[in-house]
Amino acid sequence: MRAMLSRAPGGPETLELVETDAPEPGRGEVRIAVKAAGVNYPDTIIIRDLYQFKPPRPFAPGGEVGGVIEALGEGVEGLAEGDRVLGLPMVAGGFASHLVCPASRVWRIPDAMPFDEAACFLFTYGTSYYALKARGSLGAGDTLLVLGAAGGIGASALELGHVMGARVIAAVSSQEKADFCRDIGADAAIVYPRQMGREAQKAFGAAIKSQASDGVDVVYDPVGGSYAEPALRAMAWQGRYLVVGFPAGIPSIPLNLPLLKNCQIVGVFWGAFVERDPRGFSAQVAELFALYKAGKIRPRVSVRMPLEAAAEALKLIERREARGKIVLTVG
Secondary structure, three states, X not given: OEEEEEOOOOOHHHOEEEEXXXXXXXXXXXXXXXXXXXXXXXXXXXXXXXXXXXXXXXXXXXXXXXXXXXXXXXXXXXXOOOOEEEEOOOOOOOOEOEEEEEHHHEEEOOOOOOHHHHXXXXXXXXXXXXXXXXXOOOXXXXXXXXXXXXEHHHHHHHHHHHHOOOEEEEEEOOHHHHHHHHHOOXXXXXXXXXXXXXXXXXXXXXXXXXXXXXXXXXXXXXXXXXXXXXXXXXXXXXXXXXXXXXXXXXXXXXXXXXXXXXXXXXXXXXXXXXXXXXXXXXXXXXXXXXXXXXXXXXXXXXXXXXXXXXXXXXXXXXXXXXXXXXEEEOO
């Protein structure tokens, strides 16, 4: 099999393409012939040893794939060789032509779902659905602000917010991204600068308030950094600020703000939720597939690259140039 391996901590340029034997599935596992692998922000930091989980090296990054079951380990039920599936190894292993994955993390995909969409479905929509529904209690009529709304995870939150009946404001770093967000359902879009000094923060906060005069009920923040404070200042009474990620850095928040707003700052650790509440996660997976089959959500794959171009795909994520999802095509 082919795999893009991380042998030592470093950036995307440190990944190495290798040829090796395909792994054999153990008890309760399946081997997937990978057709497509999703590329996500955690892939850029796990290879630097900056992620919450540090898999033993060498490892291939990649936390989600679409493909075909090629072999079954002992004791696997409900799946068969030849099934079209998505696999969620969660931490790593996806940037390869073959992947061994626990059967409990493998789902058959709808006949109409192509492999590239399967490969970028659960990581983003799963995180956003858990965040908005379970952690943010987003409801019809609420105002939702999505930071980094043009990226894969931001776009999924935008779509789900629209489905859940919220008024969705997309915050992005370029007019091109703003147009993309409007095309997929944003009610309004705000363009913020890439460098967020104090004056820019004030302008950003004013732009949010111009779109939500009574404040924002839910903020979905997969960006962090200096974008967080103006978004928090623009919150409504008893709003919910969802902390999802920090590609722009970990923000410093004046704690008088949640007091004055009587609002909540809520952590969203989807990976831990999946581990701690597998029954709740399975229920959400079923709900997401139902939304997909109904045509209410669909991953926006904007860039497809071969497995050998994994480093360049990760650099696009690091430079925050992605619109929608980036996928590696494998088989």
